[in-house]
Amino acid sequence: MQQIEHDSSGKVQLGPGALYGTIKQLREANLIEEMPFEDENERRRYYRLTRKGWNLLNAELEYYEHTVRLAQERKLLGPNFGAAQWIA
Amino acid sequence: MDSLKHRFPRYSRLLALYPADYRQEYGGQMLQTLADMLDDPGRRKAGVWGRITLDFPLSVIKQQLIYSGEAMGNTMPGYIKRNARLGAWLVAPFFIFLIFDAVMRHRLEHSWVWHTRALFIWLIVLPGLAAIFNLAALLRWVHARRRETHSSAWKVLTDLRLNWPALGMAVLSIGILGLVFFHDSVHCVTGNPVRELHNPYQTWQCIEQRQ
Numbered sequence: 001m002q003q004i005e006h007d008s009s010g011k012v013q014l015g016p017g018a019l020y021g022t023i024k025q026l027r028e029a030n031l032i033e034e035m036p037f038e039d040e041n042e043r044r045r046y047y048r049l050t051r052k053g054w055n056l057l058n059a060e061l062e063y064y065e066h067t068v069r070l071a072q073e074r075k076l077l078g079p080n081f082g083a084a085q086w087i088a
Numbered sequence: 089m090d091s092l093k094h095r096f097p098r099y100s101r102l103l104a105l106y107p108a109d110y111r112q113e114y115g116g117q118m119l120q121t122l123a124d125m126l127d128d129p130g131r132r133k134a135g136v137w138g139r140i141t142l143d144f145p146l147s148v149i150k151q152q153l154i155y156s157g158e159a160m161g162n163t164m165p166g167y168i169k170r171n172a173r174l175g176a177w178l179v180a181p182f183f184i185f186l187i188f189d190a191v192m193r194h195r196l197e198h199s200w201v202w203h204t205r206a207l208f209i210w211l212i213v214l215p216g217l218a219a220i221f222n223l224a225a226l227l228r229w230v231h232a233r234r235r236e237t238h239s240s241a242w243k244v245l246t247d248l249r250l251n252w253p254a255l256g257m258a259v260l261s262i263g264i265l266g267l268v269f270f271h272d273s274v275h276c277v278t279g280n281p282v283r284e285l286h287n288p289y290q291t292w293q294c295i296e297q298r299q
Contacts, residue, residue, distance in 0.1 A: 015143025
């Protein structure tokens with residue numbers, strides 16, 4: 001959760017309910033899986049991406065990479081990139 | 089996990105509001121996550137509890153809806169869904185009449201519509217059939233489920249996640265009948281409050297006379 005908050009600059013803040021609801025959805029979609037227990041007494045459980053999850057992540061990243069490259073080619077990413085700009 | 093239950097007795101009790109499968113799978117982890125959040129020196133405790141206050145009801149509602157949807161799709165018997173759908177069609181004319189009457193500022197009550205035989209069918213017969221169909225579905229459900237689970241009839245009947253369409257439709261259609269007999273039709277008899285009505289038979293006769 002700290003990682004999510006940090007990566008989103010505090011814009012995404014999850015509580016336990018939203019977090020585990022998302023984990024449940026991702027597990028049902030077979031995008032993540034629970035890692036085997038290393039210590040039976042350990043309360044925390046760890047999850048990792050499945051092969052399907054990695055494939056989907058790569059596809060998403062390729063899509064964003066393509067979008068950014070296209071924006072660069074069309075010179076939409078100017079020096080003020082990030083500031084609100086209206087495009088005619 | 090027991091130590092966490094002792095640490096957060098209220099929160100762990102509230103976890104009972106989640107569907108049982110979800111609670112069993114993630115309840116312990118949610119308690120652990122809460123403990124981690126509160127133990128994090130970089131977070132204010134009030135902030136953590138504030139977020140829990142927002143997060144908890146929303147996620148409970150979401151998980152219950154997901155569970156109900158899954159139960160409806162996979163576990164709920166076909167006759168419960170079919171009879172509830174049929175009931176919805178049967179009570180639809182009542183609501184259409186009600187909406188039209190409200191939109192037309194109760195002019196419908198003084199028009200030819202109020203004197204047509206169709207009104208009797210719309211307000212009494214169709215909701216009555218809806219009630220019968222859905223009560224029959226409920227009885228069948230209670231009988232089958234009791235044989236399957238050896239639970240009490242009351243427990244089976246209150247297992248709303250698997251019978252809510254039929255139970256809801258039965259309550260709604262009986263409610264419509266009650267409304268027609270003990271409220272709307274009172275105007276038919278005396279134009280006065282409910283206490284003037286002595287019994288449903290009197291109302292029934294009045295409705296028939298109006299037609």
